[in-house]
Amino acid sequence: MARGEWHQQHWKIVEDIARPQREVVERLGKLASAQIADSMGRHGVVHYGIKPLCHDMRVAGPAVTVLTRPGDALFVQKAIEICREGDVVVIDASGYRDVAALGERLAYYFQRKGISGIVCDGAIRDSQGIAGLGLAVFSRGVCIKIFGSEGPGAINVPVQCGGVVVNPGDVVIGDRDGVVVVPREDSPRIAELAEKHLAGELERVRQIEDGQSMEVVYGVDTKIGKWM
Secondary structure (H helix, E strand, O other), X not given: OOOOXXXXXXXXXXXXXXXXXXXXXXXXXXXXXXXXXXXOOOOOEOOOOOEEOOOOOOEXXXXXXXXXXXXXXXXXXXXXXXOOOOOEEEEEOOOOOOOEEEOHHHHHHHHHOOOOEEEEEEEEOOHHHHHHHOOEEEEEEEXXXXXEOOOOEEEOOOEEEOOEEEOOOOEEEEEOOEEEEEOHHHHHHHXXXXXXXXXXXXXXXXXXXXXXXXXXXXXXXXXXXXXX
């Protein structure tokens, strides 16, 4: 990349960010990604191709964002110094699946900081080693190739992850279904609404188990009748 040819966000590093209340993150972390997405009108859902390395991996925490050129690890390395316990490192690597943004060694260093996990809109490598660490890692794919550590990049600036804008401090929740991003300032309301949605789901299950019909509980026939 020629000298001076970079975006205005490049080389920007923000160390102090506003994070949501821990209690709100814990509440959201107990809920399924789908329940949270439903509470936001199905918005905030990242591309379905970003999935956990292992099916049982879950992640929930405030976002520390990393903007990087695909295959370049410089600002991923720098983020290790900046992230805190419980954070989710969100890497915007432009969605490239044919070059990796991090591997086992960097994942290990992140794990030592006590982060909740990593969500990479791009590829990772050393998948077997990362799985062995037990750190929750989500990505678009796995690829051996990596370019190096030259930059440019940025830390804690607005990024995109699977088509969703992620701001530093937003709450990121991921499970087997995928990843959803909750705006930090709206996270208390979404936590409350998602809990209500779950309670409603469980109540409908109870009604069905008590012998109520799908029509009574869900109004299935009434909805179909509107089209007949």
